[in-house]
Amino acid sequence: MNLVLLLPEDLVAPDRARLTGRRLAHVREVHRAAVGDDLAVGLLGGRMGRGRVLRLDDTALELSLVLDQDPPPKLPLTLVVALPRPKVLNRVVAASASLGVARLVLVNAWKVEKAYWSSPRMAPENLREQLLLGLEQAKDTVLPELRLARLFRPFVEDELPALVGGGTGLVAHPGSAQPFPAVLAAPLTLAIGPEGGWIDAEFQSLLRAGLRPLDLGPRILRTETALAALVGRLGL
Template identity: 50%
Template sequence: MNLALLFDEDFVAPNRVVLRGRRLEHIKSVLGTSVGDQLPVGRVNGLMGLGNVVELTDSEVELVVVLDQQPPAPLPLTLILAMPRPKMFRRILQTSATMGVKDIWLINSYKVEKSFWQTPLLSDENLRENLTLGLEQAKDTGMPRVHIRKLFKPFVEDELPALLKNKQALVAHPGTSTVCPTHLNRAAALCIGPEGGFTPYEVGKLKDAGCQSVHLGPRILRVETAVPVLVSRLFDACL
C-alpha cells in the first residue's frame, strides 16, 4: 500500500479520517507507523496529500490530512474484456487500475464459461476492494468504472459503435497481419478476448462495429499478461 485511499465514510471532519481493518493493519504491521508519522493518502476521485497520525490504537488510526496534490492523469483507454477466469480476474482488475485504466467493460464470449459470471468477485464490494488495491499500489485516486454486459451480440451491435466513436478501436487477435500500434496520442478502445481468443464470428462483429484486428507477434499470451503488455505498448504507461 503506497497510498492509503480514503472514502467519504472515513472522514469524521473535513480534514480528519479514521481508518480500521485492512488499512489499519498495514499501517501498523507493514509500515510500522507511530503517532506523529506521516503517510501518503488520497481521497477517492479527488486529491492526494499527506496524513499525519494523531492517534493510533489496536482498533483504529486517526489522521489529520492535507490534500493538495493532483493524482496521475488517467489513460484515455476504454478496456473491453471478455470475462476472465475468476482466478485471473482479481489480478487483472488490480493491474488495470494500477496502470491508469478508468473504463472497463466486461463482456461475454463463446469461450467464456457460464460459471465465470457467478463469481462473487463481480459484487460491488469485491470490485471496489480489488480496484482499491490497484490504486493504492499506483498512488492514484481515480476509481475505475466497471460495466457488465452478459450478452455479446446486443452489446456489440447496440452499444459498441457509440462507445468507439472518436477512438482508435482495436481488437487483439493472434494471426492477424497488423502489428499493435505504439505511442498513441489519442483516445483508444481495446478489446481482449478470453483464453483461446474470440471466435471468427465475434472478431467479425467487432470489426463491423469499427475495430481493427492487431497482434503482438507469434506468441500466445495469457489474458493477465496480455492486458499490461498491450496497455503499456499503446500508451507508454510505465514511463
C-alpha cells in the same frame, strides 16, 4: 498499499480521518507507522497528499490531512476484456485500475464459461475492493468505470461503436497479420479475448463495431500479462 485511500465516511472533519479494519491493520503491520509519521493518502475520487498519524492503536488510526495534489490523469483508454477465469479476475481488475485505464468492460464471449459470471468474485463488493487495491497500489484516487456486459452482442453492436467514437479501436487477434498502427487517436479502445480467443463471429462483430485487428505475434500471453503489455505498447 502505496497510498492510504480514504472513503468519504472516514472523514470526521474536513482535515481529519479515522480508519479501522484492513487499512488500520496494514498501516500497523506493514507500514509499521507511529504517531507523528506522515503517510501518503488520498480521498476516493478526490485529491491526494499527506496524512500525519495523530493516533494509532488496535482500535483506530487517526490522521490529520493535507490534500494538496491532484491524482494522476486517467489514460484515455477503454479496455474490453472477455471475462477471465475467477482465479485471474482479481488480478485483471486490480491491474487495470493500477494502469490507470478510464473504463474496464468485462464482456461475455463464446469461450467464457458461464460459471465465471456467477463466481463469488463477481460480487460488486469484491470487484470494488480489487479496484481500490489497484488504486492504492498505483497511488491514484479515481475509480475506473467498470461495466459488466453479460451479453456480447448488444454490447458490441449497440454500445461499443459509441465508445470507439472518433478514436482508435484495436482488437488483439492472433494471425491477423496487422502491424501496430503508427498513429493512435484518442480515445483508445482495446479488446482482449478469452483464453482460446474470440470465435470468428465475435471477431467480425468487433471489426464492424470499428475495431481494427492487431496481431500480437506468435506468443500467447495470459490475460493479465497481455493487458499490461498492450497498455504499455500503446505508449500512453
